[in-house]
Amino acid sequence: MLLLNLVFLFQLAQTLCLAAPHRDTFPGVNSPHSGSPSRSSRNKLLLISFDGFRWDYDRDVDTPHLDRMGQDGVKAAYVTPPYLTITSPSHFTLLTGRYIENHGVIHNIWFNTTTQEKKQYYMTQFVDSYWDNGSLPIWITAQRQGLKAGSLHFPGTAATYKGERVKVSEVEPRFYEYNNETDWRINIDMVIGQWFSDKDLDFVSLYFGEPDGTGHKYGPDSPERREIVRQVDRTVGYIRDTARNHGLSERLNIIITADHGMTTVLRNGTVDEIILSKIPGFDFRDIKFQLLDYGPTGMLLPREGMLEKVYQTLRGSHPHLHVYKKENMPGRLHYSSHPRLLPLILIADQGYVINGLFPVQFHNGEHGYDNQEMDMKPFFRAVGPDFKKNLVVGPFETVHVYPLMCHLLGITPEVNDGSLEVTRQMLEPIEDLGSSDDRDIKKDVFIGLASVAGFLAVVFVVTTAYSLFKRNSRRSDVTKEELTAEKCYIKDKELSRSLLSPPALLAPPTLRTLPILLTPPTLLAPPTPDTYIPKKISGRQCRSIKKQILSPEWFISLCCGPQAHKD
Numbered sequence: 025m026l027l028l029n030l031v032f033l034f035q036l037a038q039t040l041c042l043a044a045p046h047r048d049t050f051p052g053v054n055s056p057h058s059g060s061p062s063r064s065s066r067n068k069l070l071l072i073s074f075d076g077f078r079w080d081y082d083r084d085v086d087t088p089h090l091d092r093m094g095q096d097g098v099k100a101a102y103v104t105p106p107y108l109t110i111t112s113p114s115h116f117t118l119l120t121g122r123y124i125e126n127h128g129v130i131h132n133i134w135f136n137t138t139t140q141e142k143k144q145y146y147m148t149q150f151v152d153s154y155w156d157n158g159s160l161p162i163w164i165t166a167q168r169q170g171l172k173a174g175s176l177h178f179p180g181t182a183a184t185y186k187g188e189r190v191k192v193s194e195v196e197p198r199f200y201e202y203n204n205e206t207d208w209r210i211n212i213d214m215v216i217g218q219w220f221s222d223k224d225l226d227f228v229s230l231y232f233g234e235p236d237g238t239g240h241k242y243g244p245d246s247p248e249r250r251e252i253v254r255q256v257d258r259t260v261g262y263i264r265d266t267a268r269n270h271g272l273s274e275r276l277n278i279i280i281t282a283d284h285g286m287t288t289v290l291r292n293g294t295v296d297e298i299i300l301s302k303i304p305g306f307d308f309r310d311i312k313f314q315l316l317d318y319g320p321t322g323m324l325l326p327r328e329g330m331l332e333k334v335y336q337t338l339r340g341s342h343p344h345l346h347v348y349k350k351e352n353m354p355g356r357l358h359y360s361s362h363p364r365l366l367p368l369i370l371i372a373d374q375g376y377v378i379n380g381l382f383p384v385q386f387h388n389g390e391h392g393y394d395n396q397e398m399d400m401k402p403f404f405r406a407v408g409p410d411f412k413k414n415l416v417v418g419p420f421e422t423v424h425v426y427p428l429m430c431h432l433l434g435i436t437p438e439v440n441d442g443s444l445e446v447t448r449q450m451l452e453p454i455e456d457l458g459s460s461d462d463r464d465i466k467k468d469v470f471i472g473l474a475s476v477a478g479f480l481a482v483v484f485v486v487t488t489a490y491s492l493f494k495r496n497s498r499r500s501d502v503t504k505e506e507l508t509a510e511k512c513y514i515k516d517k518e519l520s521r522s523l524l525s526p527p528a529l530l531a532p533p534t535l536r537t538l539p540i541l542l543t544p545p546t547l548l549a550p551p552t553p554d555t556y557i558p559k560k561i562s563g564r565q566c567r568s569i570k571k572q573i574l575s576p577e578w579f580i581s582l583c584c585g586p587q588a589h590k591d
């Protein structure tokens with residue numbers, strides 16, 4: 025009888041689970057809705073880029089603040105930027121979750137092959153059509169969905185997308201000193217003190233032009249680069265202190281990453297430099313338009329009928345130069361299909377740069393190389409209320425940062441090339457039970473109704489299960505072990521805390537909490553071997569559970585778990 029009750033109520037609860045419009049799904053890669061929102065309580069998000077911060081820059085420098093951030097949050101071994109590994113294209117991937125051939129910001133340089141006009145990085149920022157090429161940056165998506173967004177110096181900030189700009193913004197002046205630490209702090213005070221605190225923005229992207237500048241000038245192995253990394257580290261400390269001083273620590277997620285790494289240029293007179301004008305048979309008169317002298321990649325538009333000749337001339341002409349027809353670019357680089365890409369693409373091996381007539385660039389450090397090269401990989405750190413603590417995760421591609429950010433902000437992403445599944449392991453599995461402003465009242469009313477019914481059902485289930493459990497446990501220890509082990513996924517570290525903390529569920533559920541409780545736990549966070557241990561509960565812990573019931577996780581398992589009670 026009891027059993028029947030239990031089964032019935034369990035089914036009722038499951039029905040409610042299905043009825044509750046939990047918006048989370050299991051998106052596949054390339055799913056247009058990768059990373060649908062689900063977080064009930066939205067925290068603020070600060071995305072920071074330190075341009076050119078290579079993944080291993082903290083290895084030969086003392087970085088106490090970055091280290092502390094790692095302990096308080098999540099650190100990736102490294103991340104893989106999109107190819108071409110340069111500033112504007114890679115930053116726009118962070119903002120859109122799209123590979124460069126899909127978002128269209130293919131280079132730092134804007135160019136017109138008809139007029140021969142070229143614009144350097146700074147001036148491209150004001151060419152709306154260059155940025156607004158079919159992909160919406162996250163600011164616009166957030167604003168369209170009722171959030172407030174801001175951006176300081178981040179590439180793409182100045183442009184208008186489908187008639188809309190990021191509402192709060194600052195673009196650096198024309199000749200800006202990107203490495204001035206005093207300026208950095210003024211900007212941080214503004215972003216945290218004014219934008220997040222006073223204006224109550226939900227999302228801000230914040231850009232620093234270092235250690236890229238120093239890496240180019242002195243090379244990644246220089247003492248100057250180590251010094252600027254110390255400055256970055258102090259700045260990370262300053263950012264977190266400032267957030268704390270404004271009472272934002274518990275409401276602000278911070279992601280820190282970069283667009284690419286840096287490598288030493290081999291140019292000391294002993295290497296055979298790539299200079300196109302010196303290649304036998306190569307003639308600039310065959311070329312209608314060229315994009316050369318910008319580091320390790322070049323692009324050529326040969327004159328009518330000359331493509332094959334130029335291609336055959338350049339192919340194999342230098343052991344460290346690779347020449348592709350645009351359509352034959354390696355698929356893994358995702359740098360092939362956009363109409364802005366010129367018909368011939370030239371790629372140099374790491375350490376080499378592609379010169380046109382003669383060398384005109386004398387950087388000691390360079391980037392733009394194949395994103396498989398370890399020297400091109402940036403760092404990734406995240407900290408805040410939605411992130412796990414002291415977790416190191418494996419590498420992943422930076423296209424996946426966008427769906428993660430949309431998830432954290434609770435907004436529906438645009439079509440993108442990333443997947444939330446890649447980064448989900450970084451997130452705290454339990455939804456924040458705090459309140460947040462409700463943007464979808466109808467939905468909430470529905471959820472509310474479902475919630476009340478669900479709560480009653482669930483209370484009954486628990487009580488019933490408890491009696492059943494009590495009986496069973498008297499009958500057999502094995503059954504007890506099986507029951508609990510089957511139904512509990514308990515995060516090891518938090519086992520004692522969840523058992524000893526006041527049972528969250530004895531308080532009546534709010535409109536926001538029950539949908540969470542009714543969401544199948546697999547959708548909240550699939551247990552992963554390193555963070556979740558399906559625990560067999562000991563007799564003592566069992567008694568403790570019986571007395572104190574119930575961690576939300578246990579509760580969810582009982583309510584809707586995939587390993588639902590078989591009867």
Ligand SMILES: *[C@@H]1O[C@H](CO)[C@@H](O)[C@H](O)[C@H]1NC(C)=O
Pocket residue numbers: 136137138139
């Ligand atoms: C390049 O310039 C030509 C001539 O002014 C113009 O017709 C064309 O639209 C421009 N292309 C781009 C991509 O701006």
Ligand SMILES: *[C@@H]1O[C@H](CO)[C@@H](O)[C@H](O)[C@H]1NC(C)=O
Pocket residue numbers: 128156157158363364
């Ligand atoms: C992107 O830009 C290219 C050329 O610059 C243009 O042909 C294409 O229509 C643009 N696509 C969108 C969606 O704006």
Ligand SMILES: *[C@@H]1O[C@H](CO)[C@@H](O)[C@H](O)[C@H]1NC(C)=O
Pocket residue numbers: 201204205206207
């Ligand atoms: C750095 O920025 C501050 C504030 O804008 C300015 O007063 C100072 O002169 C700058 N320092 C240098 C070395 O340019």
Ligand SMILES: *[C@@H]1O[C@H](CO)[C@@H](O)[C@H](O)[C@H]1NC(C)=O
Pocket residue numbers: 290291292294
């Ligand atoms: C030139 O650079 C290469 C690669 O960094 C290095 O192995 C070599 O020792 C350098 N030669 C001189 C003369 O500095």
